[in-house]
Ligand SMILES: NC(=O)c1ccc[n+]([C@@H]2O[C@H](COP(=O)([O-])OP(=O)(O)OC[C@H]3O[C@@H](n4cnc5c(N)ncnc54)[C@H](O)[C@@H]3O)[C@@H](O)[C@H]2O)c1
């Protein structure tokens with residue numbers, strides 16, 4: 001049997017993404033040993049019960065002892081305090097990475113605490129669900145998905161390649177991106193859609209009682225897709241918006257201008273304008289589905305991509 005890519009990997013935070021990584025690393029034999037870090041003794045015991053980790057620790061510095069790779073898998077506002085707490089336990093040559101949905105803030109928050117000789121390779125798997133916690137993860141989550149790595153200039157090539165190799169073995173396609181660019185792209189493709197979903201479901205919830213009952217009753221249509229997204233973890237998403245403020249506000253400004261244009265077209269009965277906009281977006285959807293293999297395939301709904309093609 002081949003030697004694992006890493007002798008010891010520590011996951012700081014073992015929720016949806018951390019537990020999916022633990023399951024994928026087990027499946028592909030990527031780590032000789034997996035340590036988990038959770039906030040309470042009770043959560044540590046739960047991780048061991050679920051057989052996600054070999055050891056579980058509530059002290060971050062203890063959790064990272066002897067680790068070759070440490071991956072922060074917590075809501076992004078928690079990164080700074082955890083980086084500070086784990087720093088004394090990191091060994092020279094260790095690689096620190098993360099899975100956070102925002103990349104500039106993690107560099108701002110984590111890098112200053114890392115000791116000399118520790119390599120930092122931030123990352124973001126573009127894969128997730130509306131569920132959270134260690135039970136919600138599954139080994140196939142990263143298959144046929146992109147993972148964006150945002151290594152700082154001058155990063156250690158070997159460390160970068162090892163992190164990329166980890167994700168490729170989990171079934172992902174790895175892309176390298178500048179962190180500011182990542183945050184802008186994700187602001188429009190992920191963060192704004194979540195904000196819109198939270199808003200529309202909230203607006204529906206504020207309707208008169210009788211209308212609200214009908215929203216629930218007839219939500220087998222488009223609205224249902226919004227409710228899935230709007231069920232996403234409140235803490236994770238609070239942190240995304242607080243940490244990618246500028247890019248989200250910029251995209252929101254553009255969105256507001258575009259929705260105002262559509263509002264005008266509806267008011268003035270400008271059918272051609274509406275039709276041409278909807279035609280354009282339909283073509284974009286078809287392009288997304290064609291690009292499919294790394295992005296729209298959902299292992300839980302294997303038929304979906306085929307049906308849409
Ligand atoms: N959910 C998604 O769709 C998705 C996709 C890609 C990336 N991400 C990113 O992954 C990260 C984790 O998200 P998730 O979906 O796994 O969330 P999650 O809520 O399922 O898991 C986060 C885990 O971190 C733990 N945690 C929080 N603070 C901690 C602390 N101080 N010490 C130790 N553990 C702590 C929580 O108890 C929880 O178990 C976030 O940064 C998020 O932006 C999420």
Ligand SMILES: O=C(O)C(=O)C[C@]1(C(=O)O)C=C[C@@H](O)C=C1
Nearest residue numbers: 101125126127128129130189190
């Ligand atoms: O499919 C979902 O539930 C997701 O929202 C996943 C999703 C996304 O927006 O695509 C959410 C946040 C991430 O940082 C990456 C992926």
